[in-house]
Amino acid sequence: MREFGMGFFGRNPFDKDARNKMREEWSKMTDSEKLEFMNKRMEGFDKCEDRFSVEAIDARCEEWMKMSNEEKQAFVDEKKKAFESRMQNMHGHFGFGFGR
Numbered sequence: 001m002r003e004f005g006m007g008f009f010g011r012n013p014f015d016k017d018a019r020n021k022m023r024e025e026w027s028k029m030t031d032s033e034k035l036e037f038m039n040k041r042m043e044g045f046d047k048c049e050d051r052f053s054v055e056a057i058d059a060r061c062e063e064w065m066k067m068s069n070e071e072k073q074a075f076v077d078e079k080k081k082a083f084e085s086r087m088q089n090m091h092g093h094f095g096f097g098f099g100r
Contacts, residue, residue, distance in 0.1 A: 016085060
């Protein structure tokens with residue numbers, strides 16, 4: 001399933017590249033593909049309150065440990081890029097102009 005580099009649909013509104021990619025891919029999808037995508041994304045949405053249960057944390061740790069070093073580094077790099085983008089957009093939004 002397509003993730004658009006954003007995790008949940010629309011989760012990181014400050015990652016401009018991911019948002020543009022999502023829009024491009026979304027516009028190419030058929031209505032049935034869009035419905036399937038959203039249904040898949042919403043399957044686990046009602047389980048958000050379980051994010052910090054022992055079982056949920058164990059599952060995420062197990063998933064992390066199965067990743068290769070390259071996959072882990074790509075994950076960290078993606079999170080750093082999104083954070084930096086968010087900070088640049090916040091500073092620009094509030095008129096500080098940093099990072100521009």
